[in-house]
Amino acid sequence: MSKDSTTLFQERVKTAIAEASPVAILGNGTKSFYGRIAQGQPLRVSEHAGILNYQPKELVLTARAGTTLDEIEDALARQGQSLAFEPPHFRPSGDAPDATLGGTLACGLAGPARPYAGAARDLVLGVRILTGRAEVLRFGGEVMKNVAGYDVSRLMAGAMGTLGILLDISLKVMPRPAISETRILSAGIEQALDLMIDWAAKPWPVTATAWYAGRLWVRLSGGRQGVSEAAQRIGGEVMDPHEAETFWRDLIREQGHRFFSGEGPLWRLSLPANVPHLALAGDQLIEWSGSQRWLRGDADAERIRGAVSAVGGHATLFRGGDRAGHVFHPLSEPLMRLHLRLKQSFDPHGILNPGRLYAEF
Amino acid sequence: MSLIQPERIAFDDPRIVSARADLVAALRAFLPADAVLERQEEVRPYECDGLSAYRQLPLLVVLPRTVEEVQRILRLCSERQVPMVARGAGTGLSGGALPRGDGLLLSLARFNRILDLDPVARTARVQPGVRNLAISEAARPHGLYYAPDPSSQIACTIGGNIAENSGGVHCLKYGLTVHNLLSVTFVTMEGELIELGSAAPDSPGYDLLALYIGSEGMLGVTVEARVKLLPVPERAQALLAAYDDVEKAGQAVGDIIAAGIIPAGLEMMDGPAIQAAEDFVHAGYPTEAAALLICELDGINQEVSEQVMQVRDLLLESGATEVRTSQDDAERLRFWQGRKSAFPAVGRISPDYYCMDGTIPRRALPEVLRRTAELSRQYGLRVANVFHAGDGNMHPLILFDANKPGELERTEELGGRILELCVEVGGTITGEHGVGIEKINQMCVQFSPEELRQFHAVKEAFDPDALLNPGKGIPTPRRCSEYRELPTPRAHHAHH
Numbered sequence: 001m002s003k004d005s006t007t008l009f010q011e012r013v014k015t016a017i018a019e020a021s022p023v024a025i026l027g028n029g030t031k032s033f034y035g036r037i038a039q040g041q042p043l044r045v046s047e048h049a050g051i052l053n054y055q056p057k058e059l060v061l062t063a064r065a066g067t068t069l070d071e072i073e074d075a076l077a078r079q080g081q082s083l084a085f086e087p088p089h090f091r092p093s094g095d096a097p098d099a100t101l102g103g104t105l106a107c108g109l110a111g112p113a114r115p116y117a118g119a120a121r122d123l124v125l126g127v128r129i130l131t132g133r134a135e136v137l138r139f140g141g142e143v144m145k146n147v148a149g150y151d152v153s154r155l156m157a158g159a160m161g162t163l164g165i166l167l168d169i170s171l172k173v174m175p176r177p178a179i180s181e182t183r184i185l186s187a188g189i190e191q192a193l194d195l196m197i198d199w200a201a202k203p204w205p206v207t208a209t210a211w212y213a214g215r216l217w218v219r220l221s222g223g224r225q226g227v228s229e230a231a232q233r234i235g236g237e238v239m240d241p242h243e244a245e246t247f248w249r250d251l252i253r254e255q256g257h258r259f260f261s262g263e264g265p266l267w268r269l270s271l272p273a274n275v276p277h278l279a280l281a282g283d284q285l286i287e288w289s290g291s292q293r294w295l296r297g298d299a300d301a302e303r304i305r306g307a308v309s310a311v312g313g314h315a316t317l318f319r320g321g322d323r324a325g326h327v328f329h330p331l332s333e334p335l336m337r338l339h340l341r342l343k344q345s346f347d348p349h350g351i352l353n354p355g356r357l358y359a360e361f
Numbered sequence: 362m363s364l365i366q367p368e369r370i371a372f373d374d375p376r377i378v379s380a381r382a383d384l385v386a387a388l389r390a391f392l393p394a395d396a397v398l399e400r401q402e403e404v405r406p407y408e409c410d411g412l413s414a415y416r417q418l419p420l421l422v423v424l425p426r427t428v429e430e431v432q433r434i435l436r437l438c439s440e441r442q443v444p445m446v447a448r449g450a451g452t453g454l455s456g457g458a459l460p461r462g463d464g465l466l467l468s469l470a471r472f473n474r475i476l477d478l479d480p481v482a483r484t485a486r487v488q489p490g491v492r493n494l495a496i497s498e499a500a501r502p503h504g505l506y507y508a509p510d511p512s513s514q515i516a517c518t519i520g521g522n523i524a525e526n527s528g529g530v531h532c533l534k535y536g537l538t539v540h541n542l543l544s545v546t547f548v549t550m551e552g553e554l555i556e557l558g559s560a561a562p563d564s565p566g567y568d569l570l571a572l573y574i575g576s577e578g579m580l581g582v583t584v585e586a587r588v589k590l591l592p593v594p595e596r597a598q599a600l601l602a603a604y605d606d607v608e609k610a611g612q613a614v615g616d617i618i619a620a621g622i623i624p625a626g627l628e629m630m631d632g633p634a635i636q637a638a639e640d641f642v643h644a645g646y647p648t649e650a651a652a653l654l655i656c657e658l659d660g661i662n663q664e665v666s667e668q669v670m671q672v673r674d675l676l677l678e679s680g681a682t683e684v685r686t687s688q689d690d691a692e693r694l695r696f697w698q699g700r701k702s703a704f705p706a707v708g709r710i711s712p713d714y715y716c717m718d719g720t721i722p723r724r725a726l727p728e729v730l731r732r733t734a735e736l737s738r739q740y741g742l743r744v745a746n747v748f749h750a751g752d753g754n755m756h757p758l759i760l761f762d763a764n765k766p767g768e769l770e771r772t773e774e775l776g777g778r779i780l781e782l783c784v785e786v787g788g789t790i791t792g793e794h795g796v797g798i799e800k801i802n803q804m805c806v807q808f809s810p811e812e813l814r815q816f817h818a819v820k821e822a823f824d825p826d827a828l829l830n831p832g833k834g835i836p837t838p839r840r841c842s843e844y845r846e847l848p849t850p851r852a853h854h855a856h857h
């Protein structure tokens with residue numbers, strides 16, 4: 001599927017401005033659960049799709065924002081490359097349409113490799129956007145290094161569509177590691193946190209870590225020699241390669257693990273990696289060398305936010321709970337003021353995804 | 362006529378200049394005596410940065426020691442509507458720290474402490490005036506280092522690196538400043554202290570940290586930063602390959618990356634740059650080569666051995682006339698020495714040189730080099746090329762003599778045309794040195810009026826009165842329409 005709908009969207013935004021009627025930007029809806037409840041007339045953008053340029057030797061791919069991750073990952077795999085931030089798709093079922101690149105960047109989510117290979121924003125090279133003024137603007141480009149003007153393209157990552165409708169996106173893509181090996185160790189939560197921090201300080205090719213219920217998984221990826229040398233030093237039990245692939249992709253990245261389907265809201269705690277175990281009511285699954293901790297349970301939102309703020313972290317109500325309240329961690333007053341002014345500069349009429357990120361805009 | 366003269370009109374607002382004594386008194390009321398410089402001989406060292414073709418004495422220089430002092434200075438400037446330019450080490454190459462005759466120059470030189478280095482979390486909290494290399498030196502006993510390594514790393518400060526989103530020869534694998542920074546604390550022009558980012562990943566709200574990095578001192582004054590530290594690789598080894606043809610060398614770069622290898626560094630130099638570097642540091646470069654590639658591989662011991670063999674084969678297949686592999690660290694550093702001192706080396710063979718900084722899609726390299734050579738002939742000025750080949754960031758160095766009438770102007774014009782060529786092939790006018798005052802006209806070529814207006818709107822969100830480093834980075838619409846109306850540079854500018 002390949003189609004340019006820029007003009008169509010531009011007309012829609014002009015109408016929205018004229019009628020003061022906000023739009024709720026919608027890709028294929030795989031992340032409708034995420035963020036605050038969408039307000040406004042749905043504006044479906046997934047038809048604006050197609051890979052526009054892919055240069056494997058230059059590690060650059062440009063695609064329209066409606067292109068599905070499946071299509072992009074297939075194209076990359078044929079050249080032995082991949083999206084290093086391992087974005088979750090959260091496709092509800094095999095026959096439902098897959099996640100779009102635009103939605104992926106707007107949510108700014110990343111998978112198990114994130115602390116080792118970078119986040120979505122780290123791999124963004126450029127964007128073309130449609131602002132709330134109905135202007136089509138291009139920032140960044142298709143080159144690795146570019147400091148002309150403010151870095152507006154990275155700003156789009158995680159902005160939840162509140163600053164502009166993403167039209168085209170250029171990303172840095174990376175070679176797939178030659179081999180991967182996953183090891184499993186038995187460890188209590190404190191010991192696991194220590195081990196993960198320890199490994200991260202070594203020049204080893206660690207590319208994923210996870211802990212749940214007394215078991216610690218670690219993935220090493222890269223050249224054969226490097227991986228086997230580090231694996232030997234880490235020890236533990238070797239996981240079957242197919243099982244390991246399924247584990248990291250389906251159970252952790254796509255949250256198919258039984259932990260994620262438990263009762264009560266799902267919180268994502270983002271912490272400095274070296275914070276010791278935070279005892280909060282509910283079950284925990286730990287990733288990212290300790291810097292991402294999932295909490296499942298009915299603990300009080302204020303208590304959770306208080307506990308993580310005290311150690312320099314923040315908490316997102318990832319799934320479930322009150323989607324009309326504070327889903328994202330509240331901002332300090334000066335930061336909120338900056339957000340309001342920036343929002344004003346991109347979307348002065350407040351028509352793009354109002355309230356999806358914070359109630360104030 | 363010089364094409365890149367700053368908008369002088371606004372640089373010495375008489376309203377501010379005449380109230381200078383009053384401003385000095387207000388500053389001295391809360392700053393120690395040695396923190397305010399006003400005599401000409403005291404402020405002279407601040408008249409330019411690394412782009413010394415532009416000089417301007419600042420109205421005053423302030424050297425605060427504490428964050429509170431910075432806040433009070435900025436509040437005072439806001440109240441009195443006095444422009445302010447921040448300065449780190451002044452090694453910038455685009456005139457970003459060029460002072461204003463009607464403004465304060467705020468030096469962060471006294472913010473030179475590493476506040477905290479946490480070997481377990483692998484982070485360091487540093488003041489903005491800390492030198493880039495000092496961070497790696499402090500981290501080394503813990504087996505850690507700070508990855509971005511601009512060639513100016515002995516002198517340049519982390520505050521300046523943040524403002525320019527600086528890179529280095531290792532950024533192909535380890536990223537730019539933006540990839541290695543966890544948080545920034547800055548003071549707004551209104552005097553407010555704000556922290557962006559944190560030691561925890563993915564801070565809530567907009568990614569203002571990414572927006573702030575590379576903003577050339579136009580959005581705030583950095584007073585503290587938290588950087589990531591990486592484990593020092595177990596081993597690093599370098600290969601040096603000579604080519605009789607630049608195009609083949611460019612091809613080899615693509616082959617290495619297509620083979621799934623991301624080298625720690627991948628640099629290229631052309632004939633004139635090789636000869637200048639060799640004459641200067643005697644690194645043992647093959648001076649008859651048309652192009653030289655330096656490829657560094659790092660990681661776990663065994664893996665590096667494996668990759669060195671693989672790259673060696675690729676280089677030979679791509680037509681290298683000679684491939685050397687460093688046998689020890691001393692030899693590896695010798696390979697690098699010529700590249701790292703390429704700028705001063707070129708400085709020795711010409712009275713002056715002018716360093717450009719465009720980035721291009723790598724596949725356009727042969728075309729860009731060919732057309733650069735044509736322009737070089739047309740303008741009668743020699744050009745040496747140094748190139749971060751892995752990521753397409755070019756540093757053409759134009760050799761000239763500022764004492765020859767008209768030569769600086771011709772150099773600037775040639776530089777501008779090389780940058781416009783970079784834009785034409787799908788690249789950008791600056792990969793790491795910033796726009797500053799230098800490339801302000803070329804911004805009009807790279808961005809549409811609407812895009813430039815959006816940049817101004819972003820600036821306004823942070824600095825509503827436009828007092829922070831005004832006149833830099835983003836051209837006004839008026840400037841652009843004037844620039845667009847200029848006749849395209851004609852051949853008669855060039856003296857053959």
Ligand SMILES: Cc1cc2nc3c(=O)[nH]c(=O)nc-3n(C[C@H](O)[C@H](O)[C@H](O)COP(=O)(O)OP(=O)(O)OC[C@H]3O[C@@H](n4cnc5c(N)ncnc54)[C@H](O)[C@@H]3O)c2cc1C
Pocket residue numbers: 410411446447448449450451452453454456457458469489510511512513516517518519520521522523524525526527528529530577578579581582583584704705793794830
């Ligand atoms: C020989 C040589 C080699 C170089 N090699 C490289 C290289 O390999 N890679 C590279 O990227 N650059 C390189 N540079 C350019 C330069 O060193 C970098 O841009 C560097 O980051 C500038 O740091 P500085 O401390 O000197 O900043 P300055 O020159 O003092 O200032 C640069 C900009 O930062 C702003 N600024 C400084 N401190 C602050 C602060 N605390 N808060 C807000 N704004 C601030 C200034 O206003 C100005 O706009 C090189 C320069 C030279 C002379």
